Amino acid sequence: MKMIVNSCLIMALSLLYIMNLSCGNKTRNDDGEITLQFWQFWTDPEAKKVMTDLVSEFEITNPRVKIVVTDLTWGEGHSKIVVAFSGGNTPDILELGSDWVPEFSSRGALMDLTDYLDTLLQERIMWEPGEFDGSYYAAPWFLDTRAIFYNKALLRQAGYEAGSNFNTWDDFALACKRIDALGGDLAGFGINSYEKHRLYKKFLPFIWTNNGDVLDNSLSPVFDSKSVLEAFELYLKLADYGIIDNQQNLDIKFIDGTLGFNFSGGWLLKNIQRNRPDLEFGVMPVPSPDGKMGISFAGGEYLVISNKCPHPDAAVKFVKFLIDPSNTIRLCKAVGFGFPSTNALPDDPFYSENPYRVVFHQQLLNSRTPPNHPKWVYIEEVIEKTVEKGIYKKGDAETLLRQANDEIKQILDRKNN
Structure with a gap:
């Protein structure tokens, strides 16, 4: 009986969580401003500051777009994401661990990004976790090994x-x-x-x-x-x-x-x-x-867009902004590790003048992701x-x-x- 009560309580709290997210989730106000919901995991103070700065910079150059950020934890993030997708109240843009992407792309829950990627498919590495049935549903953002x-x-x-x-x-x-x-x-x-x-x-x-x-x-x-x-x-x-x-x-x-x-x-x-x-x-x-x-x-963080996102062009623009190598490197420096999804070692002293990071990059190029x-x-x-x-x-x-x-x-x- 105690297990049944606890399960019901968890379900009720999950539904309340979704309802709270959906309330006020108006995606365009009367002035034509677009609001995009973004769920992410960078909660470390130094990384959080970089993320806040990046969001602000994007909003300044895109004044009609407002990014609302929700922080997740690795302990509870996966279950909250599953609940959100199951309830149909998903964020517009979402950070997923590389090994989580197939779970959602295979359900048809993510937007097909293939037509938006242009030359990025040749310029970046480790697209494998984001690929499903010949299309791409996730963009590599932050890689490590x-x-x-x-x-x-x-x-x-x-x-x-x-x-x-x-x-x-x-x-x-x-x-x-x-x-x-x-x-x-x-x-x-x-x-x-x-x-x-x-x-x-x-x-x-x-x-x-x-x-x-x-x-x-x-x-x-x-x-x-x-x-x-x-x-x-x-x-x-x-x-x-x-x-x-x-x-x-x-x-x-x-x-x-x-x-x-x-x-x-x-x-x-x-x-x-x-x-x-x-x-x-x-x-x-x-x-x-x-x-x-x-x-x-090889693992890392990937960015996906919900197939229910009402503003795909704006969402793609934000994703491309975040995965720009110069912006990803700022995040890497804040946390002290990681690489943008580029094949070559970044031309930055943070990498080139640190022999240990050179070894990590060599290992990254000789690594692989789990089965997709x-x-x-x-x-x-x-x-x-x-x-x-x-x-x-x-x-x-x-x-x-x-x-x-x-x-x-x-x-x-x-x-x-």
């Missing part, structure tokens, strides 16, 4: 000389093992505990680098293949040579100097500079079985829970992958709600 941070001082303590190479899986695992063997509060590698929408981004690169995948070209599950098993066994070995924690705490441990290798994002560069500028560290690409640069996870599937958010949950079971020794790798593959197949066979 993951790379390996390593502690030079701990490597010296473990007997390594400067310039030592850890590009192969075997050498990388051995270095993690030797640092972990130093004992005390030191750990070789940082393994993510279960964190929704995060853990799988740390595991899939090992699969892709080993020529494995979650789905094959026909979108059938292949998560129990030999390539995936080998990657999973390596990941579990790294767990034995490290510490299991959430990403925030792993980053803190790396900054404190107690973690040898940390698979993290560009945000860590800013945190190191702010909290431990004297830390001796380096950044390397994802290791691989043969020592070549491995494949990392409308049910991906449910598939990733299976992956994350499977990895968690493995690192906590709740089953052998082969059995866990076989069970996960069956679960993924059930998700794919399930009819759309």
